[in-house]
Amino acid sequence: MDQDGNTLLCEASSRAIDVMPSPHKHKLSPISLVVGDRLYLLDSVPGPDCSHSFEALMYSADRCFEHKWYWHSLPPPPFGSDYDHEVVEEEEDTSCSNHYGFQAYTVVGDSQIWISTAGGGTYSFDTTNNMWSKAGRWALPFDGPVKYAPEHGLWFGFSSQGENGQFAASDLTAASTARPPVLKKVWDxxxxxxxERWVPMESYLHPLGAGKFCIVRIFETPEEGWCWEKDGNMYNNVESFAVFTGAEVERGRRGTLRMIKHKSRRYSFGQRWVQSLSSHF
Incomplete structure (x- = not known):
């Protein structure tokens, strides 16, 4: 899916590509998760109109349409109903705006989507009955997407503790409403x-199976001496690039986890002009 919502389905076995229907509504800053044979798309910044902010791409052989795939709208997260009194007084409309901001998200079990917020706890969406519930007043100990590795029975992601986001693992099944999940292992x-001058932007984690992962980190770096001024603003020539790192997690004799770091490769996205911010660079 591209930034305009155009969706393609690739069938690897036949090397065929099929055009999918577009969502009902454009998503400003979406997150996506796969549960079973459905793709769930949730706008992390729904805005004042939260209709169609949460949708699922589903398949039905019974529908009398040209295409068997279709988007089904789902109820948005109930974040607004759990705000404390001070927050409600400051905001006129808290019915669907995400004031806390998404901190981490993952799939737990065969049917649960967990969305962790920065200040409102963690919410669970049950894909079997399309109902939201409160998993706990705690937040997941991760930032961004969290991936489950069945070979270890653990969830892997980037720790929310510290500044550089260490690669970490946790057993989310050990959490309860009153007991938050904890990190089982953190790697430095x-x-x-x-x-110097590398500015971290985003990080992604892609499980490859058998305890192997591809870790992707996006960076920007301004080019020294390349700047120009327009309308009183200073602009820098910035290079954007990704660093791909292979990693492998295995268990020792006593069940302890250890990580084997493999090669890293850098891929450049090219250069662009951005407004200079002294605090950023």
């Missing part, structure tokens, strides 16, 4: 001091 190998 990928959180070494960055080269």
């Amino acid at each position: 190998e990928l959180a070494q001091p960055l080269p």
